Amino acid sequence: MMGQKTLLLLLSLLAVLEMASALGFYYGRSMPGSPYNISRTDPRIQKVVLDATFTFNNQSNDAYLFKPYAIYRAQRQVVKGVRYIVDFEISRTVCRKRDSNHNDLPNCDFQPEGRLHQTFRCHLEVWVIPWRKESITQVFFCQS
Numbered sequence: 001m002m003g004q005k006t007l008l009l010l011l012s013l014l015a016v017l018e019m020a021s022a023l024g025f026y027y028g029r030s031m032p033g034s035p036y037n038i039s040r041t042d043p044r045i046q047k048v049v050l051d052a053t054f055t056f057n058n059q060s061n062d063a064y065l066f067k068p069y070a071i072y073r074a075q076r077q078v079v080k081g082v083r084y085i086v087d088f089e090i091s092r093t094v095c096r097k098r099d100s101n102h103n104d105l106p107n108c109d110f111q112p113e114g115r116l117h118q119t120f121r122c123h124l125e126v127w128v129i130p131w132r133k134e135s136i137t138q139v140f141f142c143q144s
């Protein structure tokens, strides 16, 4: 009898936990091991996406700057620091690299539909180790 009650209690506790995590109450909490979704508007996600976009612009031969267009997946994983796993899209702006720099990006409009309109889908995995003030890009690629 006692055992049954304990089991029931455990089951309802599990149900509550499951519901809580389904509702996203666990956002930002440490769950070592597997990656879990966080808000796509999380400032830390915005920052890693922007940094990666700077890297993209820095390495591309394009005459124009690209900027983030949308974020499709934002995940966080706690492993000796924090890993961020992000899928996002960048799109070409009207700002020429020649006349602009990254500080101008917020004011750079996207290219209108037409010859110069182009987007890339990017995948990014960054490992941030706060106590070493270090941020290591483990995977970053973009494809059209």
Ligand SMILES: *[C@@H]1O[C@H](CO)[C@@H](O)[C@H](O)[C@H]1NC(C)=O
Pocket: 057, 058, 059
């Ligand atoms: C890329 O980054 C390097 C080092 O930070 C800098 O010297 C260079 O001017 C940048 N190139 C472009 C095209 O932004």
Ligand SMILES: *[C@@H]1O[C@H](CO)[C@@H](O)[C@H](O)[C@H]1NC(C)=O
Pocket: 037, 072, 073, 074
């Ligand atoms: C996490 O986000 C992705 C992309 O938005 C979605 O497809 C997936 O169902 C989400 N997973 C959970 C457990 O919410």
